[in-house]
Amino acid sequence: MLGTTITLSVNSVNKVLSRVSDPEPYSSTYFLEDGVDDYTLTFKHTVPRSRGASKESHLVRLDVNTYDATSGALLRKHSTWIVDETGIGKQDSTTAGYHASALATWFNTNKALVLARES
Helix, strand or coil: CCCEEEEECCCCCEEEEEEECCCCCCCCEEEEEEECEEEEEEEEEECCCCCCCCCCEEEEEEEEEEECCCCCCEEEEEEEEEEEEEECCCHHHHHHHHHHHHHHHHHHHHHHHCCCCCC
């Protein structure tokens, strides 16, 4: 089980999210209300009946809602997530780490192209 808090560094500022629920096996939610931003971090795991079987997946999702400081109106909803799935064979945390890091690095370098709908 993950800890009762998770710290994310957002633009070099640490955000400490606290566990608010773990409503079902293999999932949990963390939350932080921080000024005009609300952060929700969700973990969901899909585990096949037998360990190591095909289609085991792991979702980590960050949702950030930004509100107007004066009126409190919702200005923006933003979600970022990653899913690691093994379709066939045994999961390998080293390989998964390599792939997640490669994708995050590529996206960080090319986010303007992605947001401009390049494909």
